[in-house]
Amino acid sequence: MVGMQTIVFIGSNKSGTSREALITSTEMGYFTVLLTDRKKFIQQRDEFPEVQRMMFVENLFEKGKVFSIVHDLEQEGKQICAIISFIDPFVSYAGRLSQAWGFGRGNLSIEALSVMEDKNRFRSHLKGLPVSPQFSVIPFDEPIDKLIKEFEGSFPLILKSPVSNGSKDVLLVHTFNELSEGLQVLKKGFPKIDILMEEYLVGPQYLIEVMVVNGEISIIAVIEQEILNGNRFIITGYMFPALLNMEENETLELAVISIIRELELINGTCHLEMRYVNSQWKLIEINPRMSGGAMNRIIQEGTGINLVKETIKLFIGIEPILEKSFMKYVYAKYLIVEAKGKLMKVTGKNRALKHEGIKEVFVKPKKGAVLREPRCNGGSVCLCYCCC
Structure with a gap:
């Protein structure tokens, strides 16, 4: 006897595309499971009627915990069709788990998805293409004095954290003082992570x-x-x-x-x-x-x-x-x-x-x-x- 076809989602927002994915999964006839690291979602469980099973996982990158949950679902008779995520930074991770554990038949390009999740990696990967702007990857421990000599005359510039999304932690800087302040802000929020600096492009x-x-x-x-x-x-x-x-x-x-x-x-x-x-x-x-x-x-x-x-x-x-x-x-x-x-x-x-x-x-x-x-x-x- 074939068990109920099930999709496990890693992470979701309260609204938008990732929430629509949960609703659509249920409308397609799948048993929909959401693993979330947001305690508030558990408290608001009634506001997610499309989710048949919601489970709190403090660290969604803890593979052992995710595997244990998936194993329990299979023991209940659920047929896992895929592990999916529609939000950063879990897209390639979910696909990797799905393929490693033999779920799904999508044959996703995991390495390409992983490169896109890190701005420093995709900039370096695409640097030979005409579409790439001028950029530099600034080591987290780079002295500000060295940067002043390197980027003199290059303002305005864009500073980015390589692992943020939704335009979070993207700063436009016009002067060395703003550059220094921006680097301090990003290094405080992302310690020991190299910062991406790009030329500022004007156009639609x-x-x-x-x-x-x-x-x-x-x-x-x-x-x-x-x-x-x-x-x-x-x-x-x-x-x-x-x-x-x-x-x-x-x-x-x-x-x-x-x-x-x-x-x-x-x-x-x-x-x-x-x-x-x-x-x-x-x-x-x-x-x-x-x-x-x-x-x-x-x-x-x-x-x-x-x-x-x-x-x-x-x-x-x-x-x-x-x-x-x-x-x-x-x-x-x-x-x-x-x-x-x-x-x-x-x-x-x-x-x-x-x-x-x-x-x-x-x-x-x-x-x-x-x-x-x-x-x-x-x-x-x-x-x-x-x-x-």
């Missing part, structure tokens, strides 16, 4: 969603991003499809293909952030997963593709269906606060939904939450409008 920025199946590269969506002015790179809007001319589209496709092939990604998903600078495409970031937030909804409203569902299918060895049913314009807008304060109430949601074209108005924080100006994407977001 785009997000590109990609899925690769048996070496065939599919560009699912190209979306223009609106970025909040300031020293941190907060995305406040998404416009699909991006309005590019034929030459821009063709050169973007060639640039994306060159990156995917250099990484040797044969099976997997990723999203890239690229800027068009002086008629050249430059890679800002790449992550081994689809983008979070409202991205799945944007793509589904714009093309008919449920990319979360097709990604799950890829992970468990089922052929994804990536044909677009239609093409519609979609715009998503994030409203953020500009000062710290307590959220008393949000009004106008129902009025907004009555406007033609509005598909969703999503309020992320709860009443009473303390909001502040965001320091990363996903932080202190108040509303998300999805329109088409």
Whole structure:
């Protein structure tokens, strides 16, 4: 007798793509298990009705603990189809466990996914491509005096932690004082980790969603991003499809293909952030997963593709269906606060939904939450409008 088909998810956020993956898994008929390191989720268990089993794991990288849980599930008669993660830094880790323990048939390109999880590694891996900006990896113990001589005349510059995401720990610096302060901030948050320094690129920025199946590269969506002015790179809007001319589209496709092939990604998903600078495409970031937030909804409203569902299918060895049913314009807008304060109430949601074209108005924080100006994407977001 075949046991109930089960998918084990490592980590999730309360909303966005990773949460949609849990819901989609259950809708596809799988017994859905979530391993989380967030005690608050356990306390809010009733708010996750789509999850059949939720378990707290203090350190999700503790393979022995994860294996013990998976073994117990099998002893109960569950048939494990895959171990999956839609959030950093667990994507390649989950895939590695799934393959090592014989689950799933997705044959993911684990090494390529692992390279994408570390900004220093992917920069070094892709340094020979024209899409790569100028960069330096600064050893954590590098004296600031040496940097002053090396980077004189190079400002402005970008400082990044190699292991953060969502534009967290990405700093724009204009002077040596800001450089010194920025390095101190990052070294305090990430002790003994080398810091990435890049040239600052000026130009419109785009997000590109990609899925690769048996070496065939599919560009699912190209979306223009609106970025909040300031020293941190907060995305406040998404416009699909991006309005590019034929030459821009063709050169973007060639640039994306060159990156995917250099990484040797044969099976997997990723999203890239690229800027068009002086008629050249430059890679800002790449992550081994689809983008979070409202991205799945944007793509589904714009093309008919449920990319979360097709990604799950890829992970468990089922052929994804990536044909677009239609093409519609979609715009998503994030409203953020500009000062710290307590959220008393949000009004106008129902009025907004009555406007033609509005598909969703999503309020992320709860009443009473303390909001502040965001320091990363996903932080202190108040509303998300999805329109088409």
